[in-house]
Amino acid sequence: MKKDKKTFKKSEVMILVTITFIISLLLGFCLGNIKNLLSFNFFSISNSAQYQDKNLKNFVKNYNYIIDNYYKKVDKEKLIDSAISGMMESLDDPYSVYMDKEESSSFNISLDGEYKGLGVQIAKDTEKKAMLILYVFKDSPADKAGLKVGDYITELNNKSIADKTPAQFSNAVLNSNKTKFEVTILRDEKEEKITVNKSNVVINSVVSETYERNNKKIGYLYISIFANNTVSQFEKELRKLEKNKIDSLIIDVRSNTGGHLVSVEAILEKLLKRNQVTYQIQVGKRTKKYHGMSDSNKKYEIVLLGNGDSASASEILISSLMENYDCKFFGEKTYGKGTVQEMVTMTNGQQYKITTKKWLTPKGNWVNDTKGIKPTDEVKLDKKYNETHKDEDDNQLQAAIKYLESK
Numbered sequence: 001m002k003k004d005k006k007t008f009k010k011s012e013v014m015i016l017v018t019i020t021f022i023i024s025l026l027l028g029f030c031l032g033n034i035k036n037l038l039s040f041n042f043f044s045i046s047n048s049a050q051y052q053d054k055n056l057k058n059f060v061k062n063y064n065y066i067i068d069n070y071y072k073k074v075d076k077e078k079l080i081d082s083a084i085s086g087m088m089e090s091l092d093d094p095y096s097v098y099m100d101k102e103e104s105s106s107f108n109i110s111l112d113g114e115y116k117g118l119g120v121q122i123a124k125d126t127e128k129k130a131m132l133i134l135y136v137f138k139d140s141p142a143d144k145a146g147l148k149v150g151d152y153i154t155e156l157n158n159k160s161i162a163d164k165t166p167a168q169f170s171n172a173v174l175n176s177n178k179t180k181f182e183v184t185i186l187r188d189e190k191e192e193k194i195t196v197n198k199s200n201v202v203i204n205s206v207v208s209e210t211y212e213r214n215n216k217k218i219g220y221l222y223i224s225i226f227a228n229n230t231v232s233q234f235e236k237e238l239r240k241l242e243k244n245k246i247d248s249l250i251i252d253v254r255s256n257t258g259g260h261l262v263s264v265e266a267i268l269e270k271l272l273k274r275n276q277v278t279y280q281i282q283v284g285k286r287t288k289k290y291h292g293m294s295d296s297n298k299k300y301e302i303v304l305l306g307n308g309d310s311a312s313a314s315e316i317l318i319s320s321l322m323e324n325y326d327c328k329f330f331g332e333k334t335y336g337k338g339t340v341q342e343m344v345t346m347t348n349g350q351q352y353k354i355t356t357k358k359w360l361t362p363k364g365n366w367v368n369d370t371k372g373i374k375p376t377d378e379v380k381l382d383k384k385y386n387e388t389h390k391d392e393d394d395n396q397l398q399a400a401i402k403y404l405e406s407k
Helices: 010-038 054-069 076-090 101-112 141-145 166-174 230-243 261-271 313-325 383-388 395-405
Strands: 097-099 114-117 120-125 130-136 152-156 180-187 190-197 199-202 206-213 216-223 248-252 277-283 286-291 301-306 328-331 339-345 351-360
Touching (some): 097 101, 101 166, 120 166, 130 141, 152 166, 216 230, 261 277, 261 313, 301 313, 301 395
Parallel strands (some): 248 301, 301 328
Antiparallel strands (some): 206 216, 277 286, 339 351
16 A cells, blocks of 8 residues: 655745755854854954954953063963953042952951951051051950950961051951961060960941930940841840830941941831831932831931941931931031942952942932031040040030930
C-alpha cells in the first residue's frame, strides 16, 4: 500500500522561501559580526563613535598610550583609581569623594553600627605622636579591659604607631587575624600595657536620660549618627522614656554629621502623622514628598538641640520637627548640607561617594552652604563644658531644660 505523497500549495511554498531568506540574512549578519561580539570589552568600544563620546574615546586612547609607552610597568588598577579620584575632585563638591580602602572601612563601620574590633574612637595627637582615646563604647572589649577616655595609645603589640593615622591603626586591628592585642598607653604620664580582646562591638548611637524638675519628667535623647541600627535604638530608648511617663522630650543632634537618609526618615515617620510632610527630595526638576506614618502626633512638647556640626540627616530632623511641630531649637546654627550622596562600589572593592540629589525641608526650603538652620534660641556653648563634660556645665542643655520646666 502506497503512502500519500505530501504536497504544498503555491502560497505555502512562497512563505517557506521568504522565511528561509530572512533566516539566511540573520545568520549572515551574526557570522559576519561574531568576531566583534566575542572580543567585546570596555576598550574595544572606544573604537566606535556610536558607543562613545569624544571625551571618553580620548580617555581610553591616552590610557592605552600610557600602558604601552611608560618606561616602567604600570599598575592598571591604580591608574584607574587615580582617574576616578581625579574625576571626583573636578566636580568641585566636598561631598563627592573617592575613598581608599582604609577610609571606606572606617566610613562603613560608622554607618553599619557594628564591627569587630576594640571599641574606641580615636584621634591623632601630633605632639605626643600617639592616638588619643576620645570615646570608649559601653561593654566593648576596650571598656572591659579598662581603657579610658583621655588615654594615649603609643604602641600596638609593642610596635610604635607614631607614624600611623587613626584609619591605619583601626585597619591594623580590623584586618588582623589576631584576637588579642596589647596596647601601650600613657595615662597621667605613666606608661601601662593593657591586653584587649577583639570581639563584636555594637555602636550605641542613641543615649537616653530623664531629668526631673519641678515635679516634671523631661526626657532626653542624644543621637550621635544615623546608622543602620539607630532606628531600633531610638525606638527602644523612646519607649523607655514614655513608659517613665515623660512630660516633654529633648532630642539632641549636636555634632551629629548625618548618616543614612532612610534612618532619619524612619524616625520621622514615627513622630509625624500621615498627612505631614517629613522632607522632600529634588532630582532635577522633579520633587518627591515624604510623609509621616503615625496615626497621631506626640502629646508632649519636643525641643531640639543642635550646633554648627549638626549636618545633613540631623538638619532634616531639626527642620521637619520645627516646621511641623513648631519646636523650639536651642543651640547654634547648623552646618548647612542640603545634598544627598550615594555610595558606589567598584569591581575592585574601592568606593566613592557622589552627590545625586538635593533635599528640601517640608516647606520647600534648601538649607545648603552658609544658610543652615538658625536656632529659635541661640545659645553658645560654655567653654567650661569642653573641660568637664558635665551636664550642669552644658549651658545649651540647661537652657532647654529650664524652658521645659517652666511650661
